Amino acid sequence: MICPDCKTVELVEKRETIRFEECGLSGVVLQDVLVRQCDGCGNRLVSIPNLSGLHRSIAMVLVNKPERLAPEEIRFLRKSLGWSKADFARKMHVRPEQVSRWESEKAPKPMQVQNELLLRTLVAKGQKIEDYEEHLEEIASKEPCGKFLLSLFFERQQWHNRVAVCQG
Ligand SMILES: [Zn+2]
Numbered sequence: 703m704i705c706p707d708c709k710t711v712e713l714v715e716k717r718e719t720i721r722f723e724e725c726g727l728s729g730v731v732l733q734d735v736l737v738r739q740c741d742g743c744g745n746r747l748v749s750i751p752n753l754s755g756l757h758r759s760i761a762m763v764l765v766n767k768p769e770r771l772a773p774e775e776i777r778f779l780r781k782s783l784g785w786s787k788a789d790f791a792r793k794m795h796v797r798p799e800q801v802s803r804w805e806s807e808k809a810p811k812p813m814q815v816q817n818e819l820l821l822r823t824l825v826a827k828g829q830k831i832e833d834y835e836e837h838l839e840e841i842a843s844k845e846p847c848g849k850f851l852l853s854l855f856f857e858r859q860q861w862h863n864r865v866a867v868c869q870g
Pocket residue numbers: 705706707708709710711740741742743744745
């Protein structure tokens with residue numbers, strides 16, 4: 703495959719572990735992703751298979767996360783439902799400014815436990831989750847944690863997660 707930018711150099715294919723910051727979460731990495739690189743102009747084409755499945759996998763990890771959700775995770779789950787901030791506010795019976803504060807990185811205001819559990823439930827709806835109810839009990843008693851790191855790999859046409867660590 704010739705580089706679509708400089709149109710002179712043949713792209714070199716390799717497998718890399720990449721950060722998936724496009725999803726809006728800072729701690730997500732994808733393992734062994736196909737990257738086509740141009741040694742001429744430095745162009746890089748990253749191909750991520752089954753993007754919707756990947757988003758779903760990440761969402762389900764967050765739904766089952768044993769700690770409270772971070773602002774960027776709340777935003778990710780809200781978007782996974784296809785909701786604007788206004789939609790979200792309406793569903794949660796809060797004012798739109800409240801949603802902005804939940805999702806704020808700089809001055810976050812913790813989401814009320816009931817709202818967080820409702821958000822998780824709405825995302826989970828339609829998919830069977832074992833021991834979900836048990837998780838809810840645990841989650842409600844936890845404090846927000848620091849950095850959440852998640853590593854995913856693609857195998858047998860599906861995204862699987864390998865590591866999900868909460869770093870304080
Ligand atoms: Zn090029």
